[in-house]
Amino acid sequence: MPSPSQPKIVDLALQGGGAHGALTWGVLDRLLADERIQISGISGTSAGAMNAVVLADGLQRGGRDGAREALEQFWLAVSNAARFSPMQRSLWDHMTSNYSLDQSPGYLFFEQLTRQFSPYELNPLNINPLRDLVAAQVDFERVNQCPDVKVFVTATNVRTGRGRTFSQPELTVDSVMASACLPFMFQAVEIDGEAYWDGGYIGNPALYPLVEDKATRDLIVVQINPLMREDLPRTGRDIINRINEITFNASLIKELRLIELLHELIEVEQLESERYRDIFVHLIHAHEELKDLDASSKLNAEWAYLQHLRERGWTWADRFLQHHYEDLGVRGTFDMTDLFDGDSFRSPLSDADKSQKSQKSNKGTQS
Numbered sequence: 001m002p003s004p005s006q007p008k009i010v011d012l013a014l015q016g017g018g019a020h021g022a023l024t025w026g027v028l029d030r031l032l033a034d035e036r037i038q039i040s041g042i043s044g045t046s047a048g049a050m051n052a053v054v055l056a057d058g059l060q061r062g063g064r065d066g067a068r069e070a071l072e073q074f075w076l077a078v079s080n081a082a083r084f085s086p087m088q089r090s091l092w093d094h095m096t097s098n099y100s101l102d103q104s105p106g107y108l109f110f111e112q113l114t115r116q117f118s119p120y121e122l123n124p125l126n127i128n129p130l131r132d133l134v135a136a137q138v139d140f141e142r143v144n145q146c147p148d149v150k151v152f153v154t155a156t157n158v159r160t161g162r163g164r165t166f167s168q169p170e171l172t173v174d175s176v177m178a179s180a181c182l183p184f185m186f187q188a189v190e191i192d193g194e195a196y197w198d199g200g201y202i203g204n205p206a207l208y209p210l211v212e213d214k215a216t217r218d219l220i221v222v223q224i225n226p227l228m229r230e231d232l233p234r235t236g237r238d239i240i241n242r243i244n245e246i247t248f249n250a251s252l253i254k255e256l257r258l259i260e261l262l263h264e265l266i267e268v269e270q271l272e273s274e275r276y277r278d279i280f281v282h283l284i285h286a287h288e289e290l291k292d293l294d295a296s297s298k299l300n301a302e303w304a305y306l307q308h309l310r311e312r313g314w315t316w317a318d319r320f321l322q323h324h325y326e327d328l329g330v331r332g333t334f335d336m337t338d339l340f341d342g343d344s345f346r347s348p349l350s351d352a353d354k355s356q357k358s359q360k361s362n363k364g365t366q367s
Contacts, residue, residue, distance in 0.1 A: 016046020018298030026313025
């Protein structure tokens with residue numbers, strides 16, 4: 001356990017989610033602003049992978065302040081690049097402060113187009129402005145030389161259906177783009193003779209690289225994809241969107257289940273040792289706040305919207321630290337048994353008043 005004067009060391013697992021990755025930007029900005037927190041490792045997928053390499057680049061260049069500035073400049077560049085996109089909000093959406101693109105003619109046209117034609121047919125030259133943006137914003141030589149944060153990026157091997165985790169010193173713009181390669185939008189990214197799609201299908205994000213990190217037991221998952229929706233999807237678009245949410249959360253739930261089983265085995269058999277280390281799992285997430293974010297808004301990169309998401313994420317992290325900073329290094333604050341209870345899920349932030357109950361158990365209580 002660290003002394004009061006020492007920073008608490010944590011690992012971060014960052015989900016992907018398009019423009020909703022700006023929620024994670026806010027979380028990272030809050031954690032970087034708090035010198036009581038030291039980040040040891042980051043595992044990211046898709047937008048989470050981009051946030052991870054941008055943070056490592058900025059950290060290597062200018063410390064915490066450099067990382068915060070790099071994240072802001074990256075998301076500003078994303079917004080600037082999207083200004084001339086045909087996928088823009090309708091006039092009514094602007095008037096009602098609705099950030100969804102469901103009524104955008106450009107979005108609706110693009111949605112239908114990608115359902116009928118593959119990216120190989122629509123974009124035979126494989127032009128990808130996002131790749132150019134990442135290459136311009138991130139110095140991967142600095143990322144690979146960063147000694148302070150270990151970065152892991154996951155992609156899905158198209159041929160084998162298995163995940164591949166890229167890490168320093170072999171991180172490249174291609175490995176990050178592979179992690180963010182949605183197959184209906186982009187051609188598969190080829191690396192070392194293998195083709196890769198979005199890592200969300202196999203690890204959103206992958207937790208196992210962080211479980212092996214001996215620098216800390218604290219694993220903070222930053223979840224930006226809703227686990228639960230109250231309303232039954234009835235339109236074709238809503239059904240597809242819900243399938244995607246379930247699919248992109250399935251791998252995370254599976255790995256959390258394995259961590260929970262390991263915890264129970266260690267506890268029952270008293271196997272705690274350097275070989276069998278218990279993991280303290282925490283979740284930064286706000287279930288109620290995610291339900292109002294339509295899937296189409298993942299493609300909305302307006303600066304006002306990204307700033308709005310950043311502020312939400314910052315608030316999530318601030319609330320987490322207020323309630324659970326003292327728990328770091330001592331106990332987990334997310335009760336995973338509730339996650340596997342089938343038909344119910346509560347926001348880990350909405351029950352913060354129950355945090356005292358976590359002192360009775362090594363696992364803690366879902367907060």
